[in-house]
Amino acid sequence: MPSLPLSCPACNHINPPGSRFCNACGSPLGVTRPLVDPRLTRPRPTAPLPPPDDAPLIAGAAIDLAGRYVVRETIGKGGFGEAYLVFDRQLSRFCVAKRQVPNPAWTARTKELAAQNFVREAELLVTLNTPGHPNIPEIYEFLPEQRCLVMKYVEGRNLSEILRERNSLLPPAESLALIRDVASALTYMHSRDPEPVLHRDVKLANILLDSAGRIWLIDFGLSRAIPAQIQNDPRHTQLAGTLGITPPEQWRGQAEPRSDVYALSATLHTLLTGFQPLLTKADLPNFLSGVLQPYPPVRSIDPAIPAEVENLLLHGLAFKPAERPSAAAFYKALETLLRPRTQTKLQAPDGTPIGDEKALMVWAEANWDHALTWLYGNLAEQVEQLWGRNKLAAEMRAATSQHPNDRHAGLDWLLATHDSQGFGAERPRLVADRPILDFGSMALEERRDEWVLLSNRGRRYLRVTIQHPRWIIPSLLSFSLSPGQRQQLKLTADMRRSSESGKLRDLLLLKEQSGISFRIEIQAQLSRWRAFWLRTVGGQRTMHWEENTVHAVRTIHAHKGNVWALDFGPGGLELASGGWDEAVRLWRTSDGSMIARLDDQAGNVLSVSFSPDGLLVAVASSNGEVKIWGARGGKLVQTLATPQAYQESVHFSPDSQVLITNGSDATIRYWRLSDGAVLQRIATVPNAVALACRPDGQALAVACHDRRIRMYDAERGNLVATLTGHREGLSAIAFSLEGTMLISGSTDGMVCLWDSEHGELRYQLRGHQNAIRSVAIHPDGLLAASGSMDGSIRLWRTTDGELHQVLKGTGSGILRLTFSPNGELLAAGDTDGRITFWQPG
Known part of the structure; x- marks a missing residue:
């Protein structure tokens, strides 16, 4: 008997037994309660529209009409x-x-x-x-x-809060370093063209320090939005500034760039001394006339403060703006104050002594691999301790935090930032040893390989994506090259993918992240009978999914309730299905007729899989059993039991001798079918929800609800990579037929396309309005499909990540998608027990 259905604790939607995530809202079902009334359900909450005019915004309200x-x-x-x-x-x-x-x-x-x-x-x-x-x-x-x-949104603490925690003042070196970064930001704002951008409210509360130690200047500019007559009236209850920090000319509505320098100087004064002037609106007339100077010299409060700092603040707090330094001069003065009198030389990993920043950057470019290790090691700490260059150290940490998984990109970013006119302006140089590839004369069904050697001859780090014509299959979809590095690229010409005849001429585009493209001309000679053959042999005709409109060709009312499991036989002539009604069926794809009833008491069927030789069908369900059926006679061949856990997905090895299952106990098992013995166990993580096996059997991809994809070496069983890019928990994953591409979907409706060989995210695809339940890639690798609980199937081009078409059937949630091996059909199972076949044309 099937186990009880589960109710979602977030939205009360009724979910089938064995579900780990809600089919309606995608929430995890780790904490569930039994159903009392099966009619319990309510629609997902939507954000209310923004309130009219100036009414306050409340939690849950949208600020825009689109509800974003x-x-x-x-x-x-x-x-x-x-x-x-x-x-x-x-x-x-x-x-x-x-x-x-x-x-x-x-x-x-x-x-x-x-x-x-x-x-x-x-x-x-x-x-x-x-x-x-x-x-x-x-x-x-x-x-x-x-x-x-x-x-x-910057998560951190403002300097006012930090000051309270530190007994109302900070050490001079720390104070100068923090304000130096704010001065750098003001220098950037004041230098904008066609006119400077003023902050107008620099103060402790508007300077944040995040967990990585970076300073952020926030809440800038909005006071400019107040009409002049309001700004100019100090009697008004809403004063356009902060008493004791806003300079006199700004109160008069005459703010200029040096007004921000005054406020920054006042902020630095408070950090160094803890002094905060107690001014009221009654003091404004004396302050505006210059009679009242709120800040005493800092050395009168703390004689240990250097005289150079006091002199800088006296100029920064001058009554007349013309007597104050610019933000750029203020920044330069702080840099000078923070620079040690005698700078100790750094010692590079190869023993080279480095005396300054310029020498460091020159050495790093010339010693790229050593520089990677140093940058992602203790370089920032050494720059702080030996040179006192806190800002340079912060930028180094920013490089490593922004590029944690690609050290080459982090080093390239740092070099470009510090030499924007030189290194940063360098154009990428990618050179191919064969600018023209000729595959020669090829037969109708022939495949042929050619190799090209690509070299990075420039100074910059290259990240390249490949755009290829339909009849060319590259061994890589993207690759990266550090300066001087080379990469072999295999290109396979597959004449079965071409609908043209005669001389084929195309371009392979290698697009660098800066937008610059490099070209390789490719050509081949195909028999002139190709076009005639395509027109006359209709049963063999290739379906061009990316060139035609896709439509539904037939629908089967296959099950009562959710269709969780679908798989085509290796010839594409039959389809296995399983669902919530405990039934397993085989269907003829040509007309939708039933071939066989394999089981009527399978439990909630979660996965089915044909063996590559077409002789067996494996069925996994929520009752803790995996059943192996004969595809021809419909007889039960073997039962594999795991009482401690149910198996969520099943896959056969390429030789049909081993079954691979993913269990609810966070274990991947390899079963030998000859005797049912467990050959290998791979421990994953408790929140693993979906498994994909690379077609060559060498790699496994596990989609996890912690927003990560974990890649495992199938032979050794060890974790080889962790892919990040989703913002919510994953719910579906699949490999391409060639194994070079991976597609994944998550509970927030986002789809990601990956270069599986390098673990690089190629595209983030958005458009679904509910959780993704299934993803698939067409056998030719040019199109990907995603099915969602919003009732739609979206077809995406893998070459550029653009949406090709949205398929809408009955409106029921899509639970399973799979392409036929020959690429002619797409089968989709939904929440109402239907299987729909889709085809272009």
């Missing part, structure tokens, strides 16, 4: 606006939304002016994204109708 950004909580309110932590449902990330909220006491004209100023200032701030600065959060989007700026 949903409020989680209010994180700040000021005199002129509100800040919210929001969740981006499209890209699955947290953001900060800054929203302008006018004072209710303002007149209609004042509100109109404020809105106009806000739009202008927001558009100006968006320009900070290009090329960007490491201490300024990226601005993602401007929503003019909602008067919102959406920007990067």
Whole structure:
């Protein structure tokens, strides 16, 4: 008898026995409760529309009409606006939304002016994204109708909080290093073209320190959105600045770049001394006239502070803006103060003494492999301790944190950052030893291999993706080359993929990440009878999925309830299916008629698999058994029992002699079919939910609910790679026929295409509105399919990640997808027991 169905603790959706994740919302079912009433279900919650006008935003509300950004909580309110932590449902990330909220006491004209100023200032701030600065959060989007700026969310503590924890002051070296990074950000903002971008509210609370030690300048620019008559009136209840930090000219509505330098100097003064002036609105007239100077000389508070620091602050806090240094001069002065009087030379891993930053970068480029080890080792610590270069050390840490899995990319980024006019401006140089590949004359069904040697002759690190014509199969879909490195690339010409005859001429495009493409001309001679043969031998005709519209050709009402399991026989003439109704069936693909009833008491069938020789069908279910059936006679051949766990998926080895199963006990088992013995066990992780076997049997890919894909060596059983790129738990995975490509899907509806040989993410594909339950790649490798609980199947081009077509059937959730071995059919099983066959044409 089947076990009880499961109710999702998140949405109460009814799920079949053995389910590990909810079919409706994708939530894990690790904590389940038995069903009392099978009618219990409710629709997924949707975010309410944004409130009208200036009403406050509440948790769960969307700030935009599309419902992309949903409020989680209010994180700040000021005199002129509100800040919210929001969740981006499209890209699955947290953001900060800054929203302008006018004072209710303002007149209609004042509100109109404020809105106009806000739009202008927001558009100006968006320009900070290009090329960007490491201490300024990226601005993602401007929503003019909602008067919102959406920007990067930085998780950290502000300097005001840090100061309270550190007895109200910081050591001089630490204070100077922190403010130096803020000065760098202001220098970048003030140098923008066509006009400088001012912050206007530099203070402790607007400077964050994240867990990696990086400084972030936040909450900039929005005070500019206040009409001048409001800014100029110090009696107004909403003052356009911070008493004691905002300079006199800014109170008068005459802010300029050196206004930010005044506020930065005041902030540094507080960090060094702990002193914070106690000013009130009554003090403003004296302050604006220059009679009142809020900050005493720092050495009058702490004589140990260097005189050079005091002199810098006296100039930075000058009453007249013209007497203050620019942000660039302030930054340069801080750099000088932080640089040790006598700089100790670093010793490179090969023993070379290095005296300064320029020499370090020259050595790193000339000794690439040694530099990789050093950069990802203790180089940042040595730069801090021996040179006192905290900013350079922070940039080194940024390089390693941004590129944790690709050390070459981290080193390349660091070199380009520090030599943007030289190394950073270098164009990539990829050279092929054979710019023209001629496969010669080829027969109709022939495949032929040619090799090309690719060399990186430039200074930059190259990451290359390959775009190829239909009749060419490259051994790699992407590759990476450090300077001087070479790569052999095998290209296979497969005439079965070509619908043309005569002389074939095409281009193989090698696209570098910068957008530059390198070309290799490829050609072959195909018999002139090819086109005639394609037109006349209809049964052998190749189906061009990426060139034609795909439509449903037939539907089978196969099961009662969910169809979890589908697999084509090796010839594509028959299809095995299994579902929640405990039934296992064989179907004829030509007309949809039933061939055989293999089982009616299988339990909730989770997976079926034909052996490569077509003689056996393996069935895994939630009752803890794996049954092996004869595909021809329909007789039970063998039963493999695992009482302690059920097997979620089954696969045969290429020689049909071994069965590979993935169990709910986080164990992959290899079963010898001759006697049922377990040959090998591979321990995975408790949240492993799906298994894919590479067609050559040499590698395994395990999709896990912790958002990772774990790659295992099938022979040794050891973990060889962990792939990251999904933002929610995975739910489906599959290899391409050639084994060079991997596709995965997750519970948030995102699909990822991977270069499985190098573990590199090629494309993130979005469009589904619910959890992905199944993915597949067409045998020719040019098209991928994803099926979702939103009731749609999406076909994607693997060459560029673009959407080819959306297939919509009955609207029921799609649970299983599989292409026939000859590529002519796509079979899809849904939640209503139907199997639908799709075909182009």
